[in-house]
Amino acid sequence: MSQNNTAKKVDDMIVEDVDMEQLEIESEDEVVEEAEESVTFAASSKALDATQLYLSEIGYSPLLTAEEEVLYARRALRGDEAARKRMIESNLRLVVKISRRYSNRGLALLDLVEEGNLGLIRAVEKFDPERGFRFSTYATWWIRQTIERAIMNQTRTIRLPIHVVKELNVYLRTARELAQKLDHEPTAEDIALQLDKPVEDVNRMLRLNERISSVDNPIGGDSEKALLDIIPDEKEGGPENTTQDDDMKKSIVHWLQELNPKQREVLARRFGLLGHEASTLEDVGREIGLTRERVRQIQVEGLRRLRDMLTHQGLSIESLFNTEH
Structure with missing residues (x-):
């Protein structure tokens, strides 16, 4: 056998080895991809099963009547752990x-x-x-x-x-x-x-x-539209929300009465309260004859006063007003 033929056969063998290695690599990649897809599907199924299990478990906790609610709440305030646990378990569906x-x-x-x-x-x-x-x-x-x-x-x-x-x-x-x-x-x-x-x-x-x-916008900033998030979920009615929204609206109206007339009017028009439609700063300014900047200043002052009132009661103004829009 000539030296050239021998070299050619060696080259051919090297090419074949490379091709086999490439084939093995591609096969391994496919196996890894399939395994990852299986793991992803299994994880999704596991998460879904966990959610369904949790929802089925809390479904067995009976809701409290208004009278039971007062009774257990009083006991919980006195440090009764059983009453505290009952209050929590009976409201897990609300969460x-x-x-x-x-x-x-x-x-x-x-x-x-x-x-x-x-x-x-x-x-x-x-x-x-x-x-x-x-x-x-x-x-x-x-x-x-x-x-x-x-x-x-x-x-x-x-x-x-x-x-x-x-x-x-x-x-x-x-x-x-x-x-x-x-x-x-x-x-x-x-x-x-x-x-x-x-x-x-x-x-x-x-x-x-x-x-x-520090980069978050503070409450009472310059957002163009802010809506009061008290719209009930009609898709999921239940005993836990029969009086919830009415109570909340009455409370907010009561707190607004503690503001001065200008603050009350601006917040009512901005957030769609007291019969008004929610409006932008510009619209409110045109309606009451003030500049956009002055309306914004009054809004900040009013929200600050509301924040102080709610803080004293252990509440948060951020949970009532949505200023993301």
């Missing part, structure tokens, strides 16, 4: 109902429910039945507040590297959970102890969160 309204905001339903449950627990701890509110009315504000804060934390950090987002969410969630247990806002030392992390790491993440928070 799911509210959570579903936020289902397209970037968090899975069970995550929304988990955050809403923290708000429900807080509501049970602070609810005073002697003030005349139904518990569902009071709890709705707390549930919305915790869910909206969780969504805000998720969406405003989405541009960070994914590992940073996950780490930050762990710290923020731990802080919220500790806030339910402690009689003060959790410190960096509290969070570090709970997570078994160095205090320096906690402080670093908290500073990051503060920098991110």
Whole structure:
């Protein structure tokens, strides 16, 4: 055999080896892709099963009558753990109902429910039945507040590297959970102890969160349209919302009466209250003969006064007014 023929056969063998290696690589890629698809499908099925299981479990908790609600609320205020547990369990469906309204905001339903449950627990701890509110009315504000804060934390950090987002969410969630247990806002030392992390790491993440928070628009800012989110969900009627919206509307009207006439008129026209349609700053200015800037200033003053009134009652103005639009 000539040297050239021998070289050619060697070259052919090398080509065949390369082709086989490429084929093996492509086959491995296909197997990996199929495996990833199977894992994704399995994870989705698992999440769906977990959601269905949770919904079926809470369905067995009976709702409280108005009389039972007052009875258990009074006991819970005195430190009765059994009454506290009963109040929480009988209102878990209310959390799911509210959570579903936020289902397209970037968090899975069970995550929304988990955050809403923290708000429900807080509501049970602070609810005073002697003030005349139904518990569902009071709890709705707390549930919305915790869910909206969780969504805000998720969406405003989405541009960070994914590992940073996950780490930050762990710290923020731990802080919220500790806030339910402690009689003060959790410190960096509290969070570090709970997570078994160095205090320096906690402080670093908290500073990051503060920098991110600084870009958020404050309530009473210059948003073009703000609507009061008190529209009932007609698709899901139930005993838990029979008086909820009426109570809320009456309460808001009462709080508006505490403002001066100009603040009351501006907020009523801006947020669609007292028979008015929700309007822009420009429209309100034309209707009452003021400049757009002056209307905005009055709105800020009125919302600040409302915030002070609600804070004294353990409520949050962010859970009543939606200024995202």
